[in-house]
Amino acid sequence: MAYRSPSSTNFKYDVFPSFSGVDVRKCFLSHFLRELDRKFIKAFKDNEIQRSHSLAPELKLGIKNSRIAVVVFSKNYPSSSWCLDELLEIVKCKEEFGQMVIPVFYCLDPSHVRTQTGDFGKNFERTCRKKTEKVKFLWRRALTDVANILGYHSVTWYDFI
Template identity: 65%
Template structure:
């Protein structure tokens, strides 16, 4: 699948999110199949932000493409903020399904319905047009990971939590606590 990022980049990224006290759902313990597990679908729907890490092997996984489709549907229906990361590939390869990404995508699309392939293409094209991070543009991967985590934290502080809708102005207090926590 996409071991090209799972054992390295993602481990470092999740560690940085944890360091910033950001709770992230990791789907690597979920059982893989053609369809998303109810647990993963629920986690995506309940998320306040989604980070999608595209790699050259991402499109070789039906699971990843279906997960992207769920994220994209939540973006469309619930305005879920989405941050794409293009790890080791150009965003245009995702947008246009070209290069090695495109070759993997074509293999994955074999024996799939036209409607399914259309939905995947649309999600890939639209999400790859979102403002995100292109790893080759960063000389230092650790700096990029830190910046993405800061971006996630910033967007989370702007996104109201559905847990406590009656609390007005709590975001400023949380930000103050986070700044004390960093000292």
């Protein structure tokens, strides 16, 4: 594993949030990003990508240039091949460079992500219909890998108040 030490690398961003906009952009994510800004923590923001630029390479660069990836799992996260491809890149950066990954389970049982069951699993299967077995295997492995990292579960948030 080629590890890059955070002290030896200048990151453009502190945090890269990976999320399903349908589920969290206006509720959780807007508050999360505002709080990061308030604390002078620089986050990658997809809505700041220039209109003339291609999205996929910009997202990959954002992931690679971030110290931490925060993956906000929600019911519709696996409905998007964009989200699942981001997750592959995040896992790659975790393995190759030691990037820190923090999972957040938003209104979702972590075991549903780990095992791709429930509504999460149904959405995952729908997205996989026209994909190769290799892609499905890689996505499944990435979901399980990140879901096995100790993270935050929305049902316990009131414990922090």
